[in-house]
Amino acid sequence: MSFPIIRHRRLRGSSAIRNLIRETQLHVHDLVHPMFVIYGSGIKREIPSMPGVYQYSLDRLDEELREVAELGIQAVLLFGLPEHKDETGTGAYEEEGIIQQATRRIKQLYPDLLVIADTCLCEYTSHGHCGVVHHIGGRAEIDNDPSLELLARTAVSQAKAGADIIAPSNMMDGYVQAIRTALDAQGFEHVPIMAYSVKYASAFYGPFRDAAQSAPQFGDRKTYQMDPANLREALREAESDVREGADFLMVKPALAYLDVIRALKENFDLPLVAYNVSAEYSMVKAAAQNGWIDERGIVMEMLIGMKRAGADIILTYFAKDAARWLKE
Ligand code: PBG
Numbered sequence: 001m002s003f004p005i006i007r008h009r010r011l012r013g014s015s016a017i018r019n020l021i022r023e024t025q026l027h028v029h030d031l032v033h034p035m036f037v038i039y040g041s042g043i044k045r046e047i048p049s050m051p052g053v054y055q056y057s058l059d060r061l062d063e064e065l066r067e068v069a070e071l072g073i074q075a076v077l078l079f080g081l082p083e084h085k086d087e088t089g090t091g092a093y094e095e096e097g098i099i100q101q102a103t104r105r106i107k108q109l110y111p112d113l114l115v116i117a118d119t120c121l122c123e124y125t126s127h128g129h130c131g132v133v134h135h136i137g138g139r140a141e142i143d144n145d146p147s148l149e150l151l152a153r154t155a156v157s158q159a160k161a162g163a164d165i166i167a168p169s170n171m172m173d174g175y176v177q178a179i180r181t182a183l184d185a186q187g188f189e190h191v192p193i194m195a196y197s198v199k200y201a202s203a204f205y206g207p208f209r210d211a212a213q214s215a216p217q218f219g220d221r222k223t224y225q226m227d228p229a230n231l232r233e234a235l236r237e238a239e240s241d242v243r244e245g246a247d248f249l250m251v252k253p254a255l256a257y258l259d260v261i262r263a264l265k266e267n268f269d270l271p272l273v274a275y276n277v278s279a280e281y282s283m284v285k286a287a288a289q290n291g292w293i294d295e296r297g298i299v300m301e302m303l304i305g306m307k308r309a310g311a312d313i314i315l316t317y318f319a320k321d322a323a324r325w326l327k328e
Helices: 008-012 015-019 058-070 099-108 144-161 175-185 203-211 232-244 255-267 278-289 294-311 317-326
Strands: 031-038 044-049 052-056 075-081 114-119 132-136 139-143 166-167 194-199 249-254 271-276 313-316
Touching: 008 015, 008 271, 031 058, 031 099, 031 317, 044 203, 052 058, 052 203, 052 278, 058 317, 075 099, 075 144, 099 114, 099 144, 132 144, 139 144, 144 166, 144 175, 144 232, 166 175, 175 232, 194 232, 194 255, 203 278, 232 255, 249 255, 255 271, 255 294, 271 294, 278 294, 294 313, 294 317, 313 317
Parallel strands: 031 052, 031 075, 031 313, 075 114, 114 166, 166 194, 194 249, 249 271, 271 313
Antiparallel strands: 044 052, 132 139
């Protein structure tokens, strides 16, 4: 009878030895908590497709922020719902825009909390696209270069309001350079850019578009967001963002794109961010509410998988849950 020469199980025998040899750690500092801010007062409205995620009016933000701070989460990502939408997304770059007001308020209440401002037009445009629309003949095009001007204005107004990090999610070409140049020209050369470098045209954003009321009113985002079938193109997207001055690179969504996270980790040295997007959250919540899965086990396994793949930072709607579980 022959015995195994190699015994992997020696290193699995107790919780202590498993802790000793664990290769990947998840820390509360890795987590960023996304928030949706809305005009009005007294509002805390749950998003039906994202149980546990709320839209808050400015006067009720503090409830959420206190919890976030107590859990040790250091950063929030802000999305705004404007009062009115128009063709050019004015609400994105006005001084009294919702993100600008929310940023000022948060920095007043919690100066040490990092405010990351999502820089895009889709929540603010009447057509729901991430750039301006140009009609050529019967066809509507998302016009790249005029969009850059508005996105740069948006980033500057967010920085003026006190945003610590600018996170452009619009997927226009040249967006990092345009935003970097505008920030530098206005005295915000110290404000980093977290580039949504590799953002796929994904069905996993469905619940977010309910939350942010940002679904495109015609067509889709496939002329600017990436084809889920492509990996080498992801390297080209990241490469151009690095050259244009990005300080962080992001891959979005996360779960179906762990190979892309790994590829960026191997090819670039910038801090790497994974966005665990809305449908990745909603699927787990729905199954958990049905009693079909162990939510905590599933969530922690997903998050550790993103880190193992190469993510340094995770934007996730599970941030508060994960922070709580990490403390226990
Ligand atoms: C805005 C933006 C989107 C998300 C983040 N920023 C939506 C989109 O591109 O349609 C999606 C986030 C999520 O699904 O959680 N451009």
